[in-house]
Amino acid sequence: MPPPKQRKICVMGFRAVGKSTITIQFVENHSPDTYNPTIENTYKKIIKHQGQEYATEIIDTAGQDEYSILNNKYSIGIHGYILVYSVASRSSLETIKALNDKILNSLGTEKIPRVLVGNKSDLVNERVISKEEAQSLANEWDCAFVECSGKNNENVEEVFKQILNEVGKSQQTEPPQKEGCILM
Numbered sequence: 445m446p447p448p449k450q451r452k453i454c455v456m457g458f459r460a461v462g463k464s465t466i467t468i469q470f471v472e473n474h475s476p477d478t479y480n481p482t483i484e485n486t487y488k489k490i491i492k493h494q495g496q497e498y499a500t501e502i503i504d505t506a507g508q509d510e511y512s513i514l515n516n517k518y519s520i521g522i523h524g525y526i527l528v529y530s531v532a533s534r535s536s537l538e539t540i541k542a543l544n545d546k547i548l549n550s551l552g553t554e555k556i557p558r559v560l561v562g563n564k565s566d567l568v569n570e571r572v573i574s575k576e577e578a579q580s581l582a583n584e585w586d587c588a589f590v591e592c593s594g595k596n597n598e599n600v601e602e603v604f605k606q607i608l609n610e611v612g613k614s615q616q617t618e619p620p621q622k623e624g625c626i627l628m
């Protein structure tokens with residue numbers, strides 16, 4: 445197998461949408477018993493995906509809102525973003541739109557590997573965001589889209605596979621660096 449590739453992934457979204465639950469479910473195979481608002485936690489996991497190992501660092505960030513200022517450390521050296529909203533909360537989707545804008549503005553490009561994640565898909569009767577609405581937003585952003593339930597461990601692995609795919613795609617399409625001078 446080729447040597448592991450390093451990946452640094454940031455999990456972002458509104459408060460209590462399930463960022464920690466998804467991350468802990470994926471890294472440690474269990475769902476946290478109690479709700480503890482996160483300040484910031486970093487997890488490490490070797491992920492085997494399509495014949496390649498990825499030494500992955502997953503940063504579980506504090507809940508954000510539309511007015512939060514994007515910390516510099518969430519825009520420098522990050523390979524991809526997992527943008528989480530709750531299918532049962534419209535305001536959490538509005539926060540994701542604002543967050544997405546902030547990330548794109550801060551990096552100055554639209555070509556940023558992202559996965560839009562609708563968590564809490566088990567809350568069937570409380571759903572206010574349809575799959576179609578989120579899928580069309582993901583199409584607009586040209587990024588992947590996954591619905592999952594962190595609590596029930598449904599589709600959680602898919603979230604991480606998709607972000608690795610998105611990062612891989614972005615690295616394939618990067619134009620080769622040209623050598624020489626640029627006239628300003």
Ligand SMILES: Nc1nc2c(ncn2[C@@H]2O[C@H](COP(=O)(O)OP(=O)(O)OP(=O)(O)O)[C@@H](O)[C@H]2O)c(=O)[nH]1
Pocket residue numbers: 457458459460461462463464465466478479480481482483505506507508563564565566567592593594595596
């Ligand atoms: N029904 C349901 N509840 C969930 C799911 N994922 C998380 N929760 C619950 O939502 C609450 C918040 O979960 P967390 O994982 O702590 O959310 P968070 O986004 O990390 O929260 P902050 O750190 O405050 O931003 C907890 O009570 C979880 O049990 C899910 O898929 N379904």
